[in-house]
Amino acid sequence: MPDVEIPVEKWTGTIKEVKLGGGGRKEVVVGGETTLPFLTFEGSIPNPPKIAIEVHDKEPSTWPALLLNAWGDAVKDPGTWAKKAAELGADIICLKLLSAHPEGGNTGAAEAKAAVDKVLSAVDLPLVVIGPGVAEKDNEVLTASSEAARGQRVALGNCEEKNYRTVAAVCISDGHVAIAKTPLDINLCKQLNIMLSDIGVPLDSILMDPDTGALGYGIEYGYSINERLRLAALGGDNMTALPIINHAGSEVWRQKEARASEGVPEAWGDQEERSVIWESVTASSVINAGCDIVVMTHPKAVERVKATINKLMGK
Amino acid sequence: MALTGVQIYKFLPKTNCKECDFPTCLAFAMKLAAGGVELAACPYVSDEGKAALAAASKPPIRLVTIGAGEKKIEVGNETVLFRHEKTFVHPTGLVVRIKDTASADDVAKTVAEVSGYSVDRVGMTFGLDGFAIQNDSGDAAAFAKCVETVSSKSDLPLILMATDPAAMSAALGKVGDAKPLIYAATKDNIDQMVELAKKCGCALAVRSSDGLNELAELTEKAIAAGVEDLIIDSGVRDFAGTLTTLTQIRRLALAKRFEPLGYPVITFPGEGASSLDEEAVLAAQHIAKYGSIVVIDNFTPALALALITMRLNIYTDPQKPIQMKPGLYQIGEPKAESxxxxxxxxxxxxxxxxxxxxxxxxxxxxxxxxxxxxxVLTAWSAGKFDAEKIAKTVKGENAAEKVSHRNVIIPGGVAVLRGELEEELPDWKIMVGPREAMAVGGYLKENWKN
Structure with a gap:
């Protein structure tokens, strides 16, 4: 009779634990893994992946009706929206300051502070704050957000290769976590972590956003980059041994498969079923590849992925 | 694990006779290790050497075929744990389960929907791969009739699911030379199932009810009896269990060359899920993590689209990224002035x-x-995205007939092509768009006047 000897990898690396929240706010810790996602037979997963729900500082102007209807009037106010997200099971709120974009309202520090304040007072969950993605405006609104959330350890993003000093500096001075964003490239990802570390951001205060595409739109890149980062980290590379954050929801809801209610082939099926599956599959795939915080959008997909994480953790 | 040149050299005659067209036996061994030549080119290698080398060059996961003809499913031959290490090679077969307790009308409807299902992605057409027919009625005649119905209405490969050898035998009699997969041999029926597989030359699925030891025991039994085209089922169904077990099977096969589990794996996400979207998520996990055949219970177009897309993405060779078929594509419903x-x-x-x-x-x-x-930039610097190529495509795709204006927007990254393109396309105005795709909305708002 064959005796199957299960091969067990002896990993030497541990993912840094990164704490969000505190200062009266609920604390959430991510990272700490000593094994590949959910393979607890050869290491531990002290902190299961967390779900952040996306909340905007203004009513979304490009969302399809199906997604808007799923949230109802809550999307008109970031505080109300965050509260509803918390009720739907969010572990973290991801506030996107989109109105600060030069083409989306060009609001400034005062409006950013007001939005952060609203979310902070509406819920006791930890916060991720993402700027509009334009260097000058990011620096302005993230600095304001940092002040508004001082002492409550939020994550601020994005730090990018061309623009990381200001955000990194406010993270250091206000004790927040910096999100290092790179475009689907493991080497650039590691390099940015090193640059942030060099200017004094502690490694337990960095989250990596190595980027991903949605299912059908480059998810294979995000999937493999997550896997490669995690393998490098468990192999002992400290500069990749950081928790990963992926924006699965917003990637999915840019795509036709989620957005289109009509004018699509019959083989695409029902829009709600399709879009919820699309976001659920995208989110659970990046989690299976190493994501620690997945940022999501549709309530039903959140529910599905939350249940999936529990099942993968054997609960 | 493949042998190195030096390891192969030990089995060669070491006479440097040059009859293989290589100057030395070592040179031949090196080429053999690199896969550039066949062992048969050496006339003097011993039988013992042949056997050793054949065993070493045997793929760690056997290639198994289900069905016959053009639409047959081929799975196995995988060589890596992670797709970035090389690539996954034989895309997961997606099959839909039909139970023999369903009404004849329902069966006909499902068969028509599934075999007619097709979607276009990146300019190619994809569909589903087969049917798994399950003997849920416990009645051999009902099972045979259902199998006959499905096989008469579709030429997709079949998986016959029954544990009663008599029912299996009756159903096999209804499918001619279609070479279905026999599912499944268990510890209770393996002798009879092996006989059936041998008799009809079909692949055999082996299912464990008690972990990997029992599974390995069953495959060894089947192999000893002469059936080597095997598909394995760990019997585990849930999210965590399948992830762990399928990872262990893949590692045993690749890293340990553990032959009893060196076979493609079949999974049943519908049995580990309580809803359609949960089944979709678990099936997607099985596509990414080591399922070679995934049996779907809740077929809907949306679910099929998601799984076909997931399979396309995961099985894309990282060295050969997915490409779009060149052509003129519509985004939304463009008009002549778009x-x-x-x-x-x-x-x-x-x-x-x-x-x-x-x-x-x-x-x-x-x-x-x-x-x-x-x-854009890589193609430009490699000389594969120049004014001539763009002009040729504009003309070749008859863009001038689709739009009423004469403005063409090129990526900002290749702004340098503007002058040359103006010469190539004298009737057109060349507009330089943004460098980043993200800025295109703002760019059009600013620069596109209808």
């Missing part, structure tokens, strides 16, 4: 720009040039 943008056929480039146009609500025409899967 913008005309040019891009490359690297899928990620296409998806970025198409996604931004779509997201920003700009119905437009997107002209995809054949740049051999390279992105």
């Amino acid at each position: 913008p005309l943008c040019v891009t490359t056929n690297f899928s990620l480039t296409y998806f970025s720009i198409a996604g931004e146009l779509e997201g920003a609500g700009w119905a437009s025409w997107l002209l995809v040039c054949d740049t051999e899967r390279l992105s």
